[in-house]
Amino acid sequence: MRLVIARCSVDYAGRLTAHLPSAPRLILIKADNSVSIHADDRAYKPLNWMSPPCTLRETRPGEGPEGGGTREGETAHAVWTVENKGGEKLIITLEEILHDSSHELGVDPGLIKDGVEAHLQELLADRMETLGEGYALIRREYPTAIGPVDILCRDAEGVTVAVEIKRRGEIDGVEQLTRYLELLNRDPLLAPVRGVFAAQEIKPQARTLATDRGIRCVTLDYDGLRGIEDDKLRLF
Incomplete structure (x- = not known):
């Protein structure tokens, strides 16, 4: 599992559209490639997420199809595009990464119910x-x-x-x-x-x-x- 704490904005493009303005958030990327975005409230319910199967593609300034980098005075942001098989996209614009770590959790034994x-x-x-x-x-x-x-x-x-x-x-x-x-x-x-x-x-x-x-x-x-x-x- 990869844990990223970053100042970011998020746009969802699919059957509906949704926008999360810039703010510090926790981004979880799991081994199954699912991505969820969390605030410091709402218990464990994410603000937005993309369920597997999906792919994550990262682009940086100058790496787009047109290239050319950023103009003078513009801020260079990394962009993560998470897309599922239905063509829905979660676009995460990372402005500042505060923490980035990966951890191998292994196979979970599962919930032991009452x-x-x-x-x-x-x-x-x-x-x-x-x-x-x-x-x-x-x-x-x-x-x-x-x-x-x-x-x-x-x-x-x-x-x-x-x-x-x-x-x-x-x-x-x-x-x-x-x-x-x-x-x-x-x-x-x-x-x-x-x-x-x-x-x-x-x-x-x-x-x-x-x-x-x-x-x-x-x-x-x-x-x-x-x-x-x-x-x-x-x-x-």
């Missing part, structure tokens, strides 16, 4: 009808540049659905699913992608936030998924 959460994922993948009639599994632990989605599936209408599973559903889990949805909806082969937040217990604040973002909430019955009958007395 035993109940891992079992919930396994059980739900085998019983997709829990989410509704016609749901079909695409893959468990669907890989993305920011982590694996617990379950990726399709509903009865063929729409892609990303499912985030928690033992206790709180706001952090909704934020995590929101980031996955933002990334997955950039993939034209998957979009539009809907979200389902599934947990044994969902806190009211998390449910409110999820509903506001168009994410469906599902309360999971762990024993029911395991096929264990409720031992409580019933009237009928």
Whole structure:
């Protein structure tokens, strides 16, 4: 992984256009060539990013197709152009590099999930009808540049659905699913992608936030998924 702290401006050119004015920022370039740009806030959510597969090309003054260098009085800036297979571009203009280092992290062992959460994922993948009639599994632990989605599936209408599973559903889990949805909806082969937040217990604040973002909430019955009958007395 390469970490660069630099004063830079950023332009995104694709289906939409976006501009980040000049400011000090952290740029992460990972081994899979993904690039993400971070400010000193927003937790771990990047300001902008480009997911793999993509390429990074660096040009300096005088290296462009027309050459000629810079004119008197102009500032010489390096420009990184990150482009994905769809032709979308992230153009990073580096004005001043404050830090530049590379680190070999090796193969990551992956996230070790809470035993109940891992079992919930396994059980739900085998019983997709829990989410509704016609749901079909695409893959468990669907890989993305920011982590694996617990379950990726399709509903009865063929729409892609990303499912985030928690033992206790709180706001952090909704934020995590929101980031996955933002990334997955950039993939034209998957979009539009809907979200389902599934947990044994969902806190009211998390449910409110999820509903506001168009994410469906599902309360999971762990024993029911395991096929264990409720031992409580019933009237009928």
